[in-house]
Structures are given as C-alpha cells and as structure tokens.
Amino acid sequence: MRCYSESEEVDFAIVGTGAGGGVLAARLAEAGFSVIAFDAGPFWRPLEEFASDEREQSKLYWLQNRISGGEHPIEFGENNSGRAVGGSTVHFQMVALRWRPEWFAARSKLGYGFDWPVSWEEMWRYYAEIEDAMKISGPVNYPWGPPRGRYPYRAHEVNAAGLVLAKGAEALGVPWAPTPLATVSAPRGRSHPCVYRGFCKTGCSTNAKQSMLITFVPRAIKAGCEIRDLAMVGRIETRNGRVTELVYHRAGEWRRQRAKNIVVAGYAIETPRLLLSSASAEFPDGLANGSGLVGKYFMAHSNDAAWAVMPEEIRWYKGPPSMAVCEHWNYEDKKDFHGGYAFMSQGPLPVDFATALVANTGVFGAELREWMALYNHMGGLKIVGETDPQENNRVELSDEKDEFGLPLPKITFSYSENDKNLQQHSKKFMRSMLEAAGGSNFFDTTSTAHLMGGCRMGFSPKDSVVNALGRSWDISTLWVCDGSLFPTSGGVNPSITIAANAARIADGIKALGARGEL
Amino acid sequence: MGDEFQTPYPSYNVLDKWNSPSWNGQTRRVVAHRLNNVPDRRFFTEPEWTILSALCHRVIPQPERADPVPIAPFIDQELYEGKSHGTHYATLPPDKEAWRRGLAAIDEEARHSYQRPFADLSDSERDAIIKAVDTGEVHSSVWGDMPPREFLRKKVLRDIVRIYYAHPSAWSEIGFGGPAAPRGYLRLTMDRRDPWEAREERQAHVRGAPKP
Numbered sequence: 001m002r003c004y005s006e007s008e009e010v011d012f013a014i015v016g017t018g019a020g021g022g023v024l025a026a027r028l029a030e031a032g033f034s035v036i037a038f039d040a041g042p043f044w045r046p047l048e049e050f051a052s053d054e055r056e057q058s059k060l061y062w063l064q065n066r067i068s069g070g071e072h073p074i075e076f077g078e079n080n081s082g083r084a085v086g087g088s089t090v091h092f093q094m095v096a097l098r099w100r101p102e103w104f105a106a107r108s109k110l111g112y113g114f115d116w117p118v119s120w121e122e123m124w125r126y127y128a129e130i131e132d133a134m135k136i137s138g139p140v141n142y143p144w145g146p147p148r149g150r151y152p153y154r155a156h157e158v159n160a161a162g163l164v165l166a167k168g169a170e171a172l173g174v175p176w177a178p179t180p181l182a183t184v185s186a187p188r189g190r191s192h193p194c195v196y197r198g199f200c201k202t203g204c205s206t207n208a209k210q211s212m213l214i215t216f217v218p219r220a221i222k223a224g225c226e227i228r229d230l231a232m233v234g235r236i237e238t239r240n241g242r243v244t245e246l247v248y249h250r251a252g253e254w255r256r257q258r259a260k261n262i263v264v265a266g267y268a269i270e271t272p273r274l275l276l277s278s279a280s281a282e283f284p285d286g287l288a289n290g291s292g293l294v295g296k297y298f299m300a301h302s303n304d305a306a307w308a309v310m311p312e313e314i315r316w317y318k319g320p321p322s323m324a325v326c327e328h329w330n331y332e333d334k335k336d337f338h339g340g341y342a343f344m345s346q347g348p349l350p351v352d353f354a355t356a357l358v359a360n361t362g363v364f365g366a367e368l369r370e371w372m373a374l375y376n377h378m379g380g381l382k383i384v385g386e387t388d389p390q391e392n393n394r395v396e397l398s399d400e401k402d403e404f405g406l407p408l409p410k411i412t413f414s415y416s417e418n419d420k421n422l423q424q425h426s427k428k429f430m431r432s433m434l435e436a437a438g439g440s441n442f443f444d445t446t447s448t449a450h451l452m453g454g455c456r457m458g459f460s461p462k463d464s465v466v467n468a469l470g471r472s473w474d475i476s477t478l479w480v481c482d483g484s485l486f487p488t489s490g491g492v493n494p495s496i497t498i499a500a501n502a503a504r505i506a507d508g509i510k511a512l513g514a515r516g517e518l
Numbered sequence: 519m520g521d522e523f524q525t526p527y528p529s530y531n532v533l534d535k536w537n538s539p540s541w542n543g544q545t546r547r548v549v550a551h552r553l554n555n556v557p558d559r560r561f562f563t564e565p566e567w568t569i570l571s572a573l574c575h576r577v578i579p580q581p582e583r584a585d586p587v588p589i590a591p592f593i594d595q596e597l598y599e600g601k602s603h604g605t606h607y608a609t610l611p612p613d614k615e616a617w618r619r620g621l622a623a624i625d626e627e628a629r630h631s632y633q634r635p636f637a638d639l640s641d642s643e644r645d646a647i648i649k650a651v652d653t654g655e656v657h658s659s660v661w662g663d664m665p666p667r668e669f670l671r672k673k674v675l676r677d678i679v680r681i682y683y684a685h686p687s688a689w690s691e692i693g694f695g696g697p698a699a700p701r702g703y704l705r706l707t708m709d710r711r712d713p714w715e716a717r718e719e720r721q722a723h724v725r726g727a728p729k730p
Contacts, residue, residue: 051545052697055552055684062604069608077604159706195702198695205542205699312708313718317695319706350683350694358675362652362667364577365645369523372683373722375692376526410608 002224006257010034013246013259015233015274018087019498020482021265022212022220023130027506029223033513036226036257038248040270041084043229044213050205054351057202060084060091064408066269067398071414074300074448078201081267081451085229086213088267089495093200093321094182094209095384096136097342097492098127100145100330106488112338112418113389113488117459117468118504124148126500131180134210134496135188138180144327153185156194161316162324162345164379168433169326179325179344182210182496196319198347216499228257234406236262236278236287236478243477249404261518263470263479265502268298268451271484272395273409275455275465288455288472288480293465295395297456299489300413300448302385304423305346305356306430308439310379316347322382323347329429330491337421339386340491343430346380353378360445379439381430384449385423386491388416395454413448450494452486469508477518481505521579521641524723525691530716532689532696539701540714549686549697557591561598561614562621569621570594572637576644577678587688592681593617607672609665619660620669624651626658693718 004010011033014021025037044050044060051057062081068074082088101120106113128149131138138151155178158166162178169176183194183204194208207214221227228250235247243262248255264271272295276286286294322344330340348356354372357363363371387393398410415423427444434442457480458464461473470485472478483498490497512518535541541549559567570590580586597614610616627647628636636644650656651666682688689696693716695703705712 049544050699051548052540052542052699053545053548053684055680056548058603063602065602065604065606067606067608073605073607073609075605079604081604157706160708160710163708195698195700196704196706197698197700197702199698205544206702313711314708315693315695315711315715317698318703350689350692351680354679354683355676358679359671362671362675364648364675366521366523366579368679369578369691370723372688372692373523373526375694376716376718377722408606 001221001226003226004034004036006255009258009260010036012261012263013038013257014263014265015246016087016265016267016270016482017085017217017227018082018212018265018267018482019089019495020502021263022086022089022216023499023502024263024265024481024506025225026216026220026223027503028509029220029225031506031510034224035220036228037220038228038231038233038246039085039087040232041082041229043085043227044090044203046203046205046207046213050203052197052199052205054202054349057199060203064402067400067408067410069410070393070412074411074413076269079447080449081269085227086211086217089211090203090213091201092211092495095322095325095344095493096131096134096138096180096182096496097325097327098145098148099123099490099492099497100340103488103490110333110338114456114458116487117457122504123497123500126503127496129503130496130499134182134215135184136180136182137185139178142180143175143177144331151180156181156185156319156323158323159196159316159319159347160312160314161347161379164310164314164437165324165326165345165381165433168437171436172433174326174328176324176326179322181320181323183208183320184210194320198317198319198321199349200320201349201352232404233274234277234404236274238280238282238287238475241475243475261477261479263481265480265482267482268454268484269395269409269411271480271482272454273397276397277407283474288465288474288478290461290474291463291465293456295454296391297389297487298393298395298411298413298454299387299389299452299486301450301489302387302415302419302423303382303447303449304385304427305380305382305445306427306434307378307380307443307445308434309374309377309441310437310439313376314379315376316378317349319347321347327492329426335425337418337425339388339418339422341383341385341422341426342492343381343383343426346382350375356445356447361443379434379437381433383426383430384491384493385419385426386489387419389453389488390416450483452483452489452494455480455484456487457485458487470505521581523582524720526718526720526722527690527693527716528719530690530693532686532694535696535714538714540699541697542699545697545699552685556588557595559591559594561594566618566621568637569625572644573624573674574678576641576648577675578682587682587685589678589681593677596677607668609668610672611664613673616664616669616673619662619664620673623656623658623660623666626660627651627656630657
C-alpha cells in the first residue's frame with residue numbers, strides 16, 4: 001500500500017471508508033488524485049479474524065455511547081453503526097434495492113418531503129455501475145419500477161424464511177421477488193460463493209459478502225490510495241475559508257495530516273458531529289453550517305416487524321437474513337399515508353431475536369425459554385419504512401466527552417403522525433400475510449434501522465448544507481459523501497444508494513478538476 | 519405455571535460439532551474462552567450480587583441443570599470494564615448507576631409488598647415484582663426519574679438474554695445450528711435439514727403470543 005507523509009498535502013483526505021467514503025476513495029484514486037482514507041476502526045482480515053459468534057463480533061460495531069433522546073429514541077451500536085474499514089457494509093445484510101424513481105423528486109411528484117438535486121435517470125446509471133462492482137445476485141425480472149438490466153449474478157435459492165413471504169404474497173395476490181443481495185452466488189476472484197452460514201449481520205467470514213472491504217477498498221489501494229485505519233478524526237482545521245489539515249488520534253497520540261480537500265464520510269451521526277465539533281473563531285457554528293442545517297433533518301427507517309409460528313420447520317438461521325422482498329407498498333400510492341415501505345423475510349440469530357422479544361414484550365422466565373424453543377418454527381417480516389424529514393430530528397453535541405475528549409453526540413428522534421400511520425399499516429399488512437402463509441401465534445415488534453440525513457444536499461446555500469456534489473456552500477474544499485446527504489429517506493435499505501451517489505460525486509469532482517475548479 | 523422446560527431437541531448438542539468443518543479456529547477460541555473463564559465479581563457489592571442473582575434466576579430459570587449457565591458474572595464483567603453498547607438512552611442514567619439504582623429499587627419493591635428482601639421471596643412473589651416493574655406499578659422512591667419498564671427491558675432483560683443465548687447450551691436447547699464457518703448449509707427450504715443440524719424430536723410447546 002502506498003503511504004503518504006503527514007506533511008505532504010494530499011489532494012483528498014477522506015474521513016470514513018463505508019459505502020460513501022470507500023467508493024469515493026477508489027474512484028478518486030483511480031482518477032489520479034492522491035488520496036488518504038481514514039477510518040476509526042480496524043482493517044479486519046475476515047478469514048482469520050471473524051468468528052461465528054454474535055457476541056464476539058460486536059467488535060464490528062460503533063459501540064461508543066451516543067446519547068439518544070426524543071419521543072422514540074433510536075438504538076445505535078449494532079443496530080446501525082459500523083466501526084471498521086468498510087464501515088457498516090462489513091455488517092450490513094447486503095440488501096441492494098434501488099430507489100423508486102419518483103422519490104428523488106418526492107416534493108414535486110408525490111407532494112411530501114424534499115426533492116433531491118439529482119435526477120433519477122442519473123442515479124440509475126450509477127446504480128448499474130455499483131451493482132456490477134458489487135456483483136449483486138438478483139432475479140431475472142424485478143417486479144417493481146422501470147425495467148433494469150440483468151443483475152450480474154443469478155439470484156440465490158430462496159430459503160424457507162423467504163418462502164414464507166412468497167407463500168403469503170401469492171395468497172394475497174401481491175408480487176414478491178428474491179432479494180437482490182451483495183453476496184455472490186458464483187465464484188468471483190478470491191470470493192467463494194455464499195455458503196449460507198447466516199452470520200451476515202456479524203460479518204462474513206468467508207468473504208462471499210461484497211462489502212467495501214472486499215470491493216472498493218482493495219480497488220482504492222490498488223489505485224494508490226492509503227487506508228489509515230484505527231485513526232479517529234477529531235477536528236478539521238481551516239484557514240481563510242479553506243481546509244488545511246485533519247487532526248486525528250492514532251496509536252495513542254494526536255497527529256495532523258495536511259490536505260487540499262477534506263471529505264467527511266462518517267455517516268449520519270459522525271459526519272455532523274465532526275463538522276460541529278470543528279467550530280472555530282472563523283466558523284463559530286461549526287463547519288459548513290452557514291445554513292444552520294448541520295445535524296438537522298436527521299432520519300432513520302422504521303423497522304417494525306410481524307412474527308408468527310409456522311407449522312413447518314423454517315430454520316431461518318440459514319442463508320442471508322432477508323432473501324425475499326415485497327416492495328408493493330413502495331409503488332402503490334392508494335393508501336392513507338405518504339412515503340412507502342419495503343418488507344423482507346427475516347432470519348435473526350438467537351441473541352438478536354431474544355433481544356427483540358424481551359425489549360418489545362417484556363416476556364421472561366420459562367415462557368421466554370419456550371418462545372425461544374420455537375426458534376426453528378418462527379417466520380418474520382420486517383419493514384424498511386420511510387420516515388419524514390423533520391427539522392427537530394437532529395444530531396447535536398452534548399456536554400459529555402468521549403475517551404479522546406471529543407464531545408459525544410446527542411440525537412433527538414420522534415416519529416411524525418404519518419410515520420406512525422405507515423408503521424400501523426405495515427404491521428396489519430404483514431400480519432395478514434403471515435396468516436395467509438399459515439402462521440399462528442402472532443406478535444409485533446418495533447425498532448429502527450439505518451441512519452440518513454443531517455447534512456443534506458440541496459439547491460441553494462439556504463436550503464442545504466452542501467450542493468449536489470456534496471460540496472460545502474461555505475468552504476469549497478470541504479465535502480460530504482455518505483448517507484447524511486439524503487434529503488429524504490426512501491423506503492429501501494440505503495447502502496447502494498449511498499454508493500451510487502458517491503460514484504456520481506466522484507465523476508463530478510473529476511469533471512471539476514479537469515476544468516481547474518477544485 | 520412451573521419452571522419446567524423441555525427442549526424439542528434432547529439429543530442435540532451443538533458442541534458435538536466442535537471438530538467439524540462448522541467450527542473454525544477463531545470460533546473455537548472465542549467459545550472456549552467463554553466456557554472456561556467465568557469472571558469473578560468485581561463491580562457489584564455482595565448485597566447487590568444477591569439481588570442480581572435472584573433476578574437472573576427468575577428471568578432464565580434452569581431447574582433441569584445441575585450446573586446452570588452463568589449469567590450474573592458476565593453482567594458484572596461488562597459493568598466493571600465499562601463496556602458500552604453504543605446507546606445511552608437519555609431517560610436512563612449511565613449503565614453503572616442505572617444498575618445499582620435499579621437493583622436497590624427492586625429490593626425496596628419486595629420489602630414494600632412482602633416485607634422481605636427480593637432474594638428471600640418465593641418464585642411467584644419475585645415474578646409478581648418483576649411484572650409490577652414492567653407495568654410501572656412501583657412504590658419505591660429509589661427509582662427517581664428512571665422509568666422502571668425501560669430499566670427492566672433495556673437493561674435487565676436485554677443484558678440477561680444477550681448472555682444466555684450466547685451460550686452453547688442455549689443454542690442446543692433451541693435447535694440453533696450454531697457456528698457454521700466454513701461449512702455453512704446446503705438445504706435451505708422448508709422442512710429440510712442438513713445432517714449436521716438439530717433433529718426436532720418433539721413439538722415445542724406454545725403458551726400463546728407474548729403481549730407487547
């Protein structure tokens with residue numbers, strides 16, 4: 001791996017190596033820029049270092065506490081935040097769904113939320129690039145949205161948990177599909193095909209999962225990018241309206257790296273946190289915060305689920321957790337709420353399932369053990385539900401400090417009335433689907449998944465933190481490239497949209513560079 | 519309702535796969551460490567420990583085991599080491615304080631309702647206290663502004679199941695395949711089972727859906 005000295009002013013220093021930073025690092029290095037990508041987490045070697053064990057693998061998550069408030073406080077850590085080279089894609093469940101085209105113009109076309117400063121046609125071109133780079137395994141025909149090209153790899157055989165969804169969907173007369181997944185169904189380079197061990201959420205130990213760690217990070221290194229791991233960036237310094245250097249903590253001390261451009265790609269909590277905590281005499285409200293919007297319009301997905309006991313043995317621990325999907329309510333507008341939700345079959349491992357069970361129902365004692373003994377007969381459906389972008393849902397700095405002396409983030413989150421209507425609708429629908437599939441003994445759980453917004457991109461310095469290329473309106477050498485750019489949340493898992501958007505931003509930066517406008 | 523529990527998989531022991539292609543070296547190391555190194559009490563005081571043990575005993579009763587899966591020592595270890603999980607709910611005090619205050623409050627609830635410490639109550643009395651904590655029918659001022667249900671569900675129950683269901687004995691009793699690298703599985707569809715998976719020998723018992 002090429003390494004840069006701290007005194008060398010690199011073209012781009014990128015903070016974070018997940019779906020946003022990982023793609024951007026590779027694409028910018030391939031375009032000839034000098035790039036260092038920082039990550040707070042370690043550079044894991046999955047074949048040697050990942051165990052088949054939920055508890056051990058909590059090492060993949062961002063476990064530093066965040067203060068969680070509001071009417072519906074969000075669970076962080078394993079629920080949505082990675083701390084590793086490759087970011088949350090190291091533990092993501094590989095669901096690779098495109099956005100519905102109209103969502104990129106939600107305000108103009110559907111009457112809610114905000115428009116993205118990007119057309120769906122452009123995003124769809126980049127989806128195709130990302131799907132090819134991550135060798136998504138998907139169905140020949142996808143039932144929703146405009147026609148798309150063939151997925152690069154054939155769909156996986158759907159497991160029993162997915163067949164519960166399929167059976168229910170067919171009984172209710174709505175379409176379903178094998179979920180397009182970022183785990184290979186045939187050999188690719190040094191990746192063997194997926195062996196269906198089912199520990200996807202705790203890290204793939206066979207490298208079948210096409211995370212950033214397997215795809216774009218190696219590409220970045222090959223193109224001359226340095227990956228600097230275990231490096232917690234604490235501050236961005238500026239002078240005369242330009243960034244000058246990153247201040248980061250590594251191997252027990254604070255260090256500095258000079259850079260012409262700095263890209264913040266730390267996801268929807270760490271990105272606003274870093275911009276706010278870099279406040280200075282020059283920018284007293286934090287960097288890129290002329291609009292006052294840094295940290296605001298923060299979103300999660302609602303993640304409500306319906307569960308049932310099935311007469312068949314399901315054994316949902318086998319295979320990727322979500323092998324079948326239904327996007328019916330993303331594309332059907334005749335309903336009593338705006339926005340949409342996808343839902344997928346589920347396969348939580350024992351600790352994960354037991355946690356959801358007790359947190360939602362309070363069950364304990366012999367009854368709890370009996371419920372858990374039904375583990376192999378459980379079927380479940382869970383949504384990725386759109387939530388409204390609300391100004392009051394936000395990331396701020398608290399008075400508490402972390403082990404580096406940096407202010408801990410404080411997050412406030414409350415569902416809107418529309419969000420609640422969506423959740424109600426989904427639970428009712430999913431329960432009826434489980435019933436149609438032959439289930440009994442139903443119960444529901446509620447949670448959240450994914451984080452988005454907080455540094456949204458937009459059309460003007462008044463309505464957004466950055467422009468359509470993630471470039472700060474206030475500081476032209478400061479950029480954002482991750483899920484925090486999302487003006488709205490959409491009703492599907494965000495990873496490939498973050499990655500596609502990053503590839504688009506990379507091309508935009510390249511074009512600016514060619515014109516001498518960087 | 520008694521504490522008896524019958525596994526549907528009486529002949530299955532996930533540890534039988536220890537030397538099979540389902541268990542790689544790093545998994546064996548991690549699980550062996552968990553089985554062989556039960557930590558000593560370092561965080562809780564002895565009176566707190568007594569309450570915690572009584573609580574664990576009711577949340578996961580294990581009457582059929584001469585040597586029950588240890589739970590309290592691992593909760594103590596996490597608190598002693600100050601291990602965080604990523605979320606500090608604004609409604610709850612920091613973990614260490616929440617646990618100390620919550621255990622003291624539960625003990626006071628027992629004294630209020632039965633004039634005895636929690637650890638001296640019968641099983642059904644302890645269960646009644648836990649249910650009262652869950653429904654918020656509490657009397658002790660020790661709770662302060664800490665919501666009893668949040669403490670019970672987000673700390674007590676959560677931490678206990680995260681330890682218990684990470685133990686191979688728990689994997690065996692629910693018929694979970696357990697560690698599965700590098701071998702994984704071949705038979706994915708309904709009612710199909712690889713030879714190295716648990717065989718269901720009797721119907722699991724259903725007492726009805728838990729109420730949210």
